[in-house]
Each structure stands twice: as structure tokens, then as C-alpha cells.
Amino acid sequence: MPPDLSRxxxxxxxxxxxxxxxxxxxLALPGSAQAAPRRGGRxxxxxxxxxxxxxxxxxxxxxSTDYVRHYMVYSGLTQFDAxxxxxxxxxxxxxxxxxxxxxxKLRKGVRFHDGSPLTADDVIYSLLRHKDPGLGSKVxxxxxxxxxxxxxxxxxxxxxxxxxxxxxxxxxxxxxFLIVKNGVxxxxxxxxxxxxxxxxxxxxxxxxxxxxxxxxxPGAPYLDAVELIGIPDEVSRVNALLxxxxxxxxxxxxxxxxxxxxxGRHGLQETRSGLYTDLIVRQDRAPTGSPAFTEAMKxxxxxxxxxxxxxxxxxxxxxxxxxxxxxxxxxxxxxQRVYDPERAKFLLRRAGLLxxxxxxxxxxAAEGSVxxxxxxxxxxxxxxxxxxxxxxxxxxxxSNHWMKHPLTFGNTNPRPTADLLFxxxxxxxxxxxxxxxxxxxxxxxxxxxxxxxxEARRKxxxxxxxxxxxxxxxxxxxxxxxxxxxxDRRLKGFGSIPIGGLMGYSFAEYVWxxx
Amino acid sequence: MSATLVLILRRLxxxxxxLLLVSMVVFAIxxxxxxxxxxxxxxxxxxxxxxxxxxxxxxLNEPAHLRYLHWLAGLVTGDPGRSMANNLPVREIIAGxxxxxxxxxxxxxxxAVPVALAIGIFSAMYRGxxxxxxxxxxTLSMVAAPEFLVATVAVLVFAVKxxxxxxxxxxxEHPTLGELLRAYALPVMTLCFVIIAQMARMTRAAVIDxxxxxxxxxxxxxxxxxxxxxxxxxxxxxxxxxVNAVALSLSYLLGGAIIVETIFNYPGIxxxxxDAVTSRDMPLLQACAMIFCTAYxxxxxxxxxxxxxxxxxxxxx
Numbered sequence: 054m055p056p057d058l059s060r061x062x063x064x065x066x067x068x069x070x071x072x073x074x075x076x077x078x079x080l081a082l083p084g085s086a087q088a089a090p091r092r093g094g095r096x097x098x099x100x101x102x103x104x105x106x107x108x109x110x111x112x113x114x115x116x117s118t119d120y121v122r123h124y125m126v127y128s129g130l131t132q133f134d135a136x137x138x139x140x141x142x143x144x145x146x147x148x149x150x151x152x153x154x155x156x157x158k159l160r161k162g163v164r165f166h167d168g169s170p171l172t173a174d175d176v177i178y179s180l181l182r183h184k185d186p187g188l189g190s191k192v193x194x195x196x197x198x199x200x201x202x203x204x205x206x207x208x209x210x211x212x213x214x215x216x217x218x219x220x221x222x223x224x225x226x227x228x229x230f231l232i233v234k235n236g237v238x239x240x241x242x243x244x245x246x247x248x249x250x251x252x253x254x255x256x257x258x259x260x261x262x263x264x265x266x267x268x269x270x271p272g273a274p275y276l277d278a279v280e281l282i283g284i285p286d287e288v289s290r291v292n293a294l295l296x297x298x299x300x301x302x303x304x305x306x307x308x309x310x311x312x313x314x315x316x317g318r319h320g321l322q323e324t325r326s327g328l329y330t331d332l333i334v335r336q337d338r339a340p341t342g343s344p345a346f347t348e349a350m351k352x353x354x355x356x357x358x359x360x361x362x363x364x365x366x367x368x369x370x371x372x373x374x375x376x377x378x379x380x381x382x383x384x385x386x387x388x389q390r391v392y393d394p395e396r397a398k399f400l401l402r403r404a405g406l407l408x409x410x411x412x413x414x415x416x417x418a419a420e421g422s423v424x425x426x427x428x429x430x431x432x433x434x435x436x437x438x439x440x441x442x443x444x445x446x447x448x449x450x451x452s453n454h455w456m457k458h459p460l461t462f463g464n465t466n467p468r469p470t471a472d473l474l475f476x477x478x479x480x481x482x483x484x485x486x487x488x489x490x491x492x493x494x495x496x497x498x499x500x501x502x503x504x505x506x507x508e509a510r511r512k513x514x515x516x517x518x519x520x521x522x523x524x525x526x527x528x529x530x531x532x533x534x535x536x537x538x539x540x541d542r543r544l545k546g547f548g549s550i551p552i553g554g555l556m557g558y559s560f561a562e563y564v565w566x567x568x
Numbered sequence: 569m570s571a572t573l574v575l576i577l578r579r580l581x582x583x584x585x586x587l588l589l590v591s592m593v594v595f596a597i598x599x600x601x602x603x604x605x606x607x608x609x610x611x612x613x614x615x616x617x618x619x620x621x622x623x624x625x626x627x628l629n630e631p632a633h634l635r636y637l638h639w640l641a642g643l644v645t646g647d648p649g650r651s652m653a654n655n656l657p658v659r660e661i662i663a664g665x666x667x668x669x670x671x672x673x674x675x676x677x678x679x680a681v682p683v684a685l686a687i688g689i690f691s692a693m694y695r696g697x698x699x700x701x702x703x704x705x706x707t708l709s710m711v712a713a714p715e716f717l718v719a720t721v722a723v724l725v726f727a728v729k730x731x732x733x734x735x736x737x738x739x740x741e742h743p744t745l746g747e748l749l750r751a752y753a754l755p756v757m758t759l760c761f762v763i764i765a766q767m768a769r770m771t772r773a774a775v776i777d778x779x780x781x782x783x784x785x786x787x788x789x790x791x792x793x794x795x796x797x798x799x800x801x802x803x804x805x806x807x808x809x810x811v812n813a814v815a816l817s818l819s820y821l822l823g824g825a826i827i828v829e830t831i832f833n834y835p836g837i838x839x840x841x842x843d844a845v846t847s848r849d850m851p852l853l854q855a856c857a858m859i860f861c862t863a864y865x866x867x868x869x870x871x872x873x874x875x876x877x878x879x880x881x882x883x884x885x
Contacts, residue, residue, distance in 0.1 A: 099833075104843040105661065105852065106653035186621030189606075193618060241656070255664060256654050257843055258835040259738075282736075284833050288720060289735070293833070296727035296735040448846065449602050 090546060094566025095278040096300040099290050100555070103283020107256035110240040111231040112183055112190035117303060118283050120228045120558035122254075125262045125279060126166075127231035127245030128269070130157060130176065131222045133550050133557050136381070137469055139222040143171060143232055143246060143269070147225075152217040152504055157210040163269045165234055166243075166250045173210045177202045178235040180212065192229040194484070195473070217504025219511070220470040227469060228558060248274040248562040258282075262561070275546075275565035291539070294319060300544055300566075303554040305537040307365035313539045323367055324536040324549040324557075327377035327467040327474070330419050332429070332529040333456060337489035341411075341459040344525070345404035349397040350460075351390055351529040353432045354425075358392075359531045363424050368532040374522040375465065375474045377533045379551055382471040382515035387523060398436040410439040413460040418450035420534060422462035456487050463487045463528070467552050471515050475499050479522055488527025495521045543568040576873060583865045587858070591643070594857040595636050598850055604628055605652035605848045626652050639854065648858075649851035653843075658855045662837065666859065669836040672828075673821035675752050676759040681814060684764045688771025688810075693798050695776055703768070711765035719758045719831040726754060737832040755832045759825060763817040770813030771806070778802035808875035815871035823860040 100118040108114065111123045130144035141147070143163060149155040163171040182188055183196030190196065198215045205211040214221065224230065234244050243251040246269065249262035260281040264274055282299070284290040291309045293299045295316060305313065305321070313319045334350050336342045351373050360368045369378060373390055376383050401407045415426035426442045433440045445454055455461055468474045477483055480499055481491040495518055502514040522528075536554035540547055546564045550557030556564075606622035623629055630638075642649050648658040687707065691700040727735035737751050778784060779802050787801050788794075826838040841856035843849070 104653075104847065105651060105840060105849065106843065106847045108654060186618065187625045189618070189622045189625070255835070256656070256661075257840065258664070282738075282833060284736070286830055289723070289831050289833065292720075292723045292728050293735045296723070296731060298727070298734050298736045298738070452603055452607050 088545070088567075090272075090275045090565040091567055092275050092277075092565070094276050094568065095280070096276060096541075096544065096564075096566060097280040097282065097298065098301045098555070098560075099282050099284045099293055099299040100302070101283065101290075101304045102285045103257050103259075103281075105257045107254075107260075107283075108240060109243040109251065109254055111229050111233065112188055112192070114228050115191065117554060117558060118281065120553065121281055121555055121561070122243075122251075122260050122262075123228045123231050123247075124559040125247055125249040125260075125281075125561045126243035126251045127233065127247045128163075129226055129228075129231045131226040132559065133223075133226050133469065133552055135548060135550055137223075137379070137551055138381075139226045142226075143176075144222075144225075147222045149221075152219045152221070152506070153214050155212040155214070155221055156205060157212060159208045159210065160269060161208060163246050164267050165246050166265060167234075169234065171232070171246055172235070173204045173208065174235040176210045176232055177204070178237075179232045180230070183229070190229065192227070194477075195224060216500070218472070219503065219505065220472050223469045224473070227552075249279060268562075270562070274562045276561065279561050294539055294541070297541070300541040301538065301547070301555070301560070302540075303536065303538045305539045307367045307537065309539075310365065310367075310537065318542055320540050320542050320547075322538040322540065322547060322549055324538065324551055324554050325369055325377070325379060326533065326536050326551045326553060327375065327380070328420075328465070328534045328536065328553075329371060329375065329530050329532065330421050330425065330462055330464045330534065331487070332425070332531070333461045333463050333487045334527045334529065335456070335459045335489050336491070336527040338459060340404070340406055340409065342527075343404050343406075345400040346406055347527055349400040349404075349406075349438075350429075352393045352397040352400070353429055353436075353438075354529050354531040355392040355428055355432055356531045358428060359421075359425060362428075363421050364532065364534060367535040367537055369535070371530040371533050372523055373526065373528065373530050374519040375478065375530060376471055376515070376519055377467075377551075380471060382512055384516035384519045387519060390523070392432070394432060394436050397432075397438075401436070401438060407437045408439070410441060411460055412443055412458060413440045414443045414445055414454045414458050415462050416445045416447055416450040416454065418447035419455075419462040419464035422464070425462065425531065456485070456489075469552055471518075472499070472503055475515075475518055475522075478528075479518075479526065490525070490527040492521060492525060572873075572876060575876065576869075579869055579872065583869060586865060587861060590861045591640060591854075591858060592636070594854050594861075595632075595639065598853055598857075599632055601845070601848060603848055605850065607848075639851070643855075643858065648855040651844075651849050651852045653847045653849045653852070658851050661840070661852060662855060662859070665835055665837045665840050668834065669822055669825065669838070672752065672755060672759070672825065672834065672836060673818065676756050676763070676821055677818055679756055680760045680764050680817070681767065683760070684767035684814075684817075685771055685810070687764070687768040689775055689798055689803070691768070692772045692775035692779060693794060695772075695779075707765040707768045710761045713761060715758055715762055715827045716831065718761050719754070719828060722754050722758060723831070735832070737834040755825075755828045755834060758828050758831075759821060762824075763820060767810075767813050767817050771810050774806035774809040774813075775802055777809075778806045781805075804878055807878040811871040811874045811878075812868075815867040819860075819864045819867045822863050 100121060102116055103118050108119055111127055114120050114123050128143050130142060131139040132142040134140050143160050144157045145160045146158045147155055159171060180199055180202045183190040183192055200213045200215050202210055202212045248265055248268045250265050251262050253261035263278045284293060287306050290302045294302045310321055313321060334341045334347045340346055356370045360370055372387060413426055415422040423444055430440045430442050455463055478485050478487055481496050498514050498518050502511050505511040538554050543566060544564055545567045547560060548556055605626055606619045650657055651661055687703050691703045694700050723735045726733045733750060733753050737755050784797055784802055787797050823838050825836055826842060829836045829839040837856060844853035844856060
């Protein structure tokens with residue numbers, strides 16, 4: 054590859070990479086503008102769950118508690134900013150002309166917690182190990198597109214993809230792709246290049262991490278230590294915050310917001326993420342596969358009621374496609390589908406499906422789906438469609454019920470790119486093509502957008518895909534559910550990174566304690 | 569005394585057989601659970617080839633009877649295998665949790681047993697009186713209040729409102745006595761609510777049963793003071809049922825403390841077992857089940873031995 058790499062080949066968000074690293078590489082804080090950070094302090098953080106399956110292996114992270122732990126201990130090649138754009142981290146630059154062959158230049162002088170320097174081999178190992186089927190990596194299917202990773206020039210890694218994908222820098226910012234030491238297999242202690250060193254890790258009990266003075270961002274992090282525990286019960290979690298035993302919690306139920314607000318000592322942070330619970334209408338069987346039935350079901354979702362009653366306003370009305378309003382590829386101006394029982398009745402009558410009895414499966418495993426099912430059931434009963442709601446337990450829901458019946462609910466965590474959302478859940482041959490929807494034009498657009506260099510054309514393509522999914526797709530997405538964190542007000546610098554709660558799980562390197 | 573020894577040895581032998589049977593049942597039932605560690609680890613992202621690969625890695629493709637024999641051989645030699653969820657030795661995981669459960673159970677027993685015995689004996693001595701009825705109502709309402717309610721209300725009052733006690737039981741590694749008491753006050757109180765009532769009711773019934781016997785009447789007629797009648801004459805004869813009730817209540821403290829462990833975020837062995845069920849972590853689940861069964865058998869054995877020692881008639885059945 055010629056040395057005069059065309060700058061136009063860079064992903065939009067990475068265009069100012071050179072400038073940023075020249076300025077010292079300090080990133081803007083995603084939190085709101087506040088006073089200068091203070092050093093020192095120790096906080097305890099309670100996340101939703103912690104079990105014996107807790108892990109220090111980024112490849113196996115399954116829950117918010119894992120992601121937080123991994124972002125404390127490890128650093129990635131890139132990291133998210135508050136608008137979910139990838140910013141340089143362990144990679145000083147990531148460049149590609151054809152979005153197939155990527156040249157990653159590593160930051161110099163980065164050290165792992167054991168003192169060893171970051172090398173190209175560490176990065177190569179960290180990327181390629183996901184392809185090993187015996188590892189059980191959560192991102193094996195995503196990593197499959199990495200054909201090879203090898204050493205380039207000094208401090209450089211060359212990554213070759215199976216096909217063009219402009220989103221590689223974004224994918225590398227997710228917690229599963231954090232960089233571990235070459236050859237490491239035992240993850241009892243975490244040896245990363247992250248802002249904190251793990252000193253205690255007891256699965257299902259707690260994680261204690263202390264400040265890494267050698268962190269590659271000068272000055273950061275600010276806290277001396279962070280203790281991470283899991284409290285599965287929401288009431289107990291809120292109580293622990295209010296009694297002062299913990300200083301930060303996530304996954305607050307909207308019902309608890311009044312209690313938390315009433316103290317005056319605690320703050321709430323809403324993260325408008327792309328998390329959604331969707332009604333899945335299987336397209337590959339009768340009668341749910343009929344376009345009229347599918348559209349009728351989408352019209353029966355009372356989005357406003359779901360937003361207000363289920364989530365007390367901590368949600369954003371969605372439009373039956375998975376791209377949330379904050380996403381750079383969100384299509385403005387797509388008409389909002391609204392609750393319209395008359396239209397649904399008309400469609401069902403035309404399809405000859407008024408009066409049929411349809412089973413609908415909901416489970417606490419898919420957040421809010423049980424209540425959504427009740428709302429939907431009532432709306433359907435009003436126009437003469439009989440939905441029999443089957444409430445099934447969380448345990449085994451994903452393997453035994455999800456996508457297996459004509460009408461089920463799914464739940465999709467925020468994904469950093471439009472491409473991931475569409476490829477994982479809507480592409481015709483995707484494993485989790487929830488509704489079994491097949492659309493050749495959509496697949497074509499998806500492939501083309503992945504390798505498209507021109508930002509405007511790419512945005513246009515993603516817009517067309519949103520229209521297709523909105524009009525013809527087999528899922529009804531009523532709302533995007535906001536994440537709610539609550540914190541002691543002495544904790545400063547806390548904000549939101551909309552990949553998930555707790556500042557996109559990476560609060561630890563940004564916050565400080567002001568007491 | 570040698571007769572007692574033979575009896576104890578025979579009981580130990582039958583306990584070993586019981587444990588063997590239990591191990592079969594535990595293994596059989598846990599294999600009936602739908603899904604396995606591979607599919608649960610992968611969760612929503614379980615594609616068929618990913619599950620197959622992980623299954624091979626975890627050794628789940630072996631036939632069940634071979635897995636059982638391997639596991640049993642491991643148990644006998646003191647190695648219950650490795651956790652499928654995090655690949656740590658099960659022994660190491662349990663070694664981190666079991667002492668915590670035992671500490672919580674021990675503290676609870678230290679508070680609950682004397683209180684329950686006192687309540688039971690007092691209400692037996694003054695049966696029918698206002699004190700007896702008050703104690704009755706109290707113990708019955710304690711056992712009727714669900715644990716999660718007691719625990720949550722206690723946290724709201726003592727931790728959130730008054731801020732006297734912590735809402736989580738995060739015992740430091742080497743606590744002072746004061747720290748220990750502060751940390752354990754709420755969970756111990758909640759657990760006492762559950763077990764005191766049962767033990768007190770059984771004690772009351774057993775002591776009353778003795779107090780209506782002719783020899784007690786005789787003692788009373790001879791002019792022995794009521795306290796002495798109850799404690800020296802009646803109580804030794806009532807010890808059999810009482811220690812059995814105590815053993816049953818205490819066996820609850822290991823496995824049954826799940827709600828308390830959840831609400832106070834206490835890393836005990838009951839929540840470990842629930843984790844193991846959700847992640848289909850069979851080696852860990854089976855090890856926990858065996859521990860609960862062993863503890864139960866031990867407690868019952870101790871109770872029986874106590875009853876036998878207290879009552880010479882039982883030595884020659």
C-alpha cells in the first residue's frame with residue numbers, strides 16, 4: 054500500500070484523528086461541562102446482576118456488570134464519544150482506502166498493568182482469538198469478517214476483512230474487542246491497558262479496581278478506586294443508593310425516580326439508547342405472514358400509552374425500524390406510524406382474520422413485553438381479534454420461545470452501528486432475523502452501504518433500508534427504552550454515551566468524586 | 569456407651585448410602601433441566617455451530633452415565649470438577665462462599681436458638697396466660713410475614729430512613745466485633761423472624777407435653793418451684809423433639825437464605841446455587857446440592873444423638 058494514504062478514505066468520525074493525537078489525545082468529556090476534575094476518592098457501584106458467570110475475559114462479557122469491569126481494566130483500539138462516533142484510543146489512526154485492508158497505527162508508550170509494552174502481537178491475538186470456536190466469544194459472528202491480522206510496519210497492524218466494511222473503527226470500540234495481552238488464556242486476573250488495575254475479582258461477589266497511574270491518557274482517571282458489585286433486585290439497589298452504601302446504580306425502574314429525586318442528594322441520568330422490545334410477527338407462515346396482518350399489528354401498538362404508562366416517559370416513540378433518533382443515519386421525515394384501530398380493523402377484515410384466536414408469547418426476559426402484550430391484547434379485543442397472551446418465564450425464553458411462535462417478543466440491546474443492527478436482525482439469512490423477513494433489495498442495499506465510501510450516499514442507503522423495514526418488515530418496534538442511572542450528587546462528570554447505561558459502561562475513566 | 573457408638577456408626581453408614589442415592593437423584597434431575605451450559609452461556613447468541621463447539625469444549629457430549637461416574641469419582645477424591653461458567657475449580661468457588669454462609673447461619677443460630685427456647689419454655693410454663701397468648705401472636709405473625717417484606721421494611725427503616733445500619737452486608741475481610749455486628753444485624757434479624765417461631769412453637773408443645781405428665785404433678789405436689797420443674801424435670805425429657813425442631817430450622821439457614829442473600833447482596837452459597845441453575849453450571853449445582861444434603865443429614869444426626877444421650881430409654885430400642 055502506498056504511503057500517501059488518501060485521507061478521504063477515512064471514516065467520517067476518524068477524519069480528525071491526526072489533529073486529535075497531535076493535541077495530546079485527550080478526549081472531550083461526554084458529560085456536561087463541569088468544573089475541573091479532582092483526583093482521589095473511592096466509590097462503590099451497583100449494577101443489575103453479578104453471578105458466578107462473571108468474567109474478566111472481554112470476549113465473554115454478557116451483561117452490564119461485565120462490560121463495566123472490562124472497560125475499567127482494558128482499553129480498546131478505539132472508544133465511543135458521546136455521539137457514538139469512534140475516537141482513537143490504543144490506535145492512533147485507523148486508515149483504509151478500500152475499507153477492506155485497514156492499517157492500524159498503535160499509540161506509542163502504552164503499557165499493560167504488568168509493565169509490558171503494547172505490541173502489534175497483542176492486538177493481533179486480541180482480534181483473532183474471537184474466531185476460535187472453542188473460546189465461546191460473544192462476537193464470533195462479527196469477528197468472522199476479519200480474514201487476517203498481521204504485523205505491518207513498526208507499531209502497525211494490518212487487518213484484512215472479507216468484504217468492505219466502513220464501520221470497523223466503531224466495531225472495535227465495543228467491549229468485546231478490548232485489547233488483552235498476547236497469548237493470555239487465564240482470566241482470573243485482568244492484565245489490560247485500561248484506566249484501572251483489577252485488585253480483587255470474585256465472580257458473583259465483587260470487583261475492586263485501583264487507579265492505574267500509568268494510564269495512557271495523561272491525568273486520567275480521577276478516582277483512586279472503584280468497587281463494583283451486582284444487586285439484582287431493583288428495590289434493594291435503590292435502597293443501597295439512598296442509604297449511602299453505593300454511589301452509583303444503573304437500570305433504575307421509572308417507578309423509583311420520584312423516591313430518588315425526593316432526597317435532593319441524588320441525581321438521575323437518562324440515556325436515550327437504541328434498546329428496544331419488539332413485537333415479532335413471523336413472516337414465513339400463515340396467517341401472520343400476510344402483509345395486511347403484519348401492518349394491522351403495527352397499527353395496534355399504542356406507542357404513546359406504552360411510552361407513558363410502561364416507561365413513565367423514559368422512552369422515545371419508535372417507528373417500526375431499529376435506528377434510534379440519535380443515530381447519524383437516522384432518516385428524518387419518515388411518517389410516524391400511529392395507533393389506529395380502525396385501520397387495523399380494516400386490514401384484518403380484508404385479510405379475513407377478524408375473530409381468529411392467536412397465541413402471543415411474552416416474558417420478563419424481554420423487558421416490558423408482558424405489559425406490552427396486555428396493552429396489545431386489549432387493543433386487539435376492541436376490534437375483534439382475540440390474542441391469547443402466554444406469559445412464560447425468563448429461563449429458557451431465548452432458546453424455547455423467541456422467534457419460535459407466530460407472535461413473540463424480542464429484545465435488542467443497543468448496537469453501535471446501523472450496519473450491525475440491520476445485519477444481525479434484518480438480513481434475510483441472519484441467524485436472528487426475528488420475523489423471518491426476506492427482502493432481496495434490502496440485502497443488496499445492506500451490502501452496498503457497508504462498503505460505500507461516500508457518506509451522503511451511505512446515509513441515503515440506510516434511509517432506504519429504514520423505509521423498507523418500516524413499511525414491510527415483520528417487527529413492530531413501539532418505543533426505544535431509555536436507560537436510567539442514579540448517582541450520589543457528589544459524583545461529578547457523569548453523563549451519557551448511548552450504547553448503554555453507566556456512560557456506555559465506561560464511566561470509570563471520566564468521573565470524579567467531589568466531597 | 570459402646571451401644572451408642574455402634575448406633576452412631578450405623579447412622580453414619582446409612583447417611584453415606586443416602587448421600588449416594590441423593591447424588592444419583594441430583595445428577596438425574598439436573599440433567600432434566602432444559603438447555604445446557606453451552607446454550608445458556610451463549611444466551612441469545614446461541615447459533616447451532618457455536619453451541620456445538622462450546623459443548624465439545626465443556627465435555628457435554630459424553631454419555632450421561634460416564635459423566636456421572638467421573639463426577640462421583642471426583643467427589644469421592646474431593647475434586648468436584650470445574651465450573652462451566654467461569655472455568656474455576658468448584659472447590660475454590662465454594663471455599664469462598666461456604667464460610668460466609670456458615671458465619672451467617674452461626675450468628676443467626678446464636679441469636680435465634682436461645683431466644684426461641686426462652687420463648688417456648690416461658691409460654692409453656694405460663695400456658696393460657698396473657699403472656700403466653702402475646703408470645704403466641706408474636707411468633708405466629710413473625711412466621712407469617714414473608715422474608716422479603718421483613719427485609720425490605722427493615723432496610724427502609726434502619727438503612728434508608730434512620731441510617732443506623734448498612735443496607736448491604738459487605739463484610740470486610742477481617743472485621744472487628746462492632747463492624748461484624750453492624751453488618752450482620754439486618755440479615756440476622758430477618759432470618760430470626762423465620763426460624764424463631766418454628767423452634768419456639770415446637771419447644772412450647774414439647775415442654776407442655778411433659779408438664780402434663782404425672783411425674784411433673786408429683787414434683788409440683790412435693791413443692792418443687794415451677795421454674796425448677798420446667799427446667800430440671802420436664803426439659804430433659806422434652807429435648808428430643810426440641811433438638812429435632814432446632815436441627816430442621818438450622819438446616820434452612822444454609823439453602824433457604826436465598827432471599828436474604830439476594831436483598832442484602834450477601835455472597836452466600838444459596839445464591840451461588842441459584843446462579844448455577846440459571847447458567848446450567850452442573851458441576852457447581854451438583855456440588856451445592858450435595859453440600860446441602862450433607863449438612864441436613866449431619867444436623868439430623870447430631871439431633872438424634874443428642875436425643876439419645878438425653879434420653880437413656882432410646883439407647884435400647
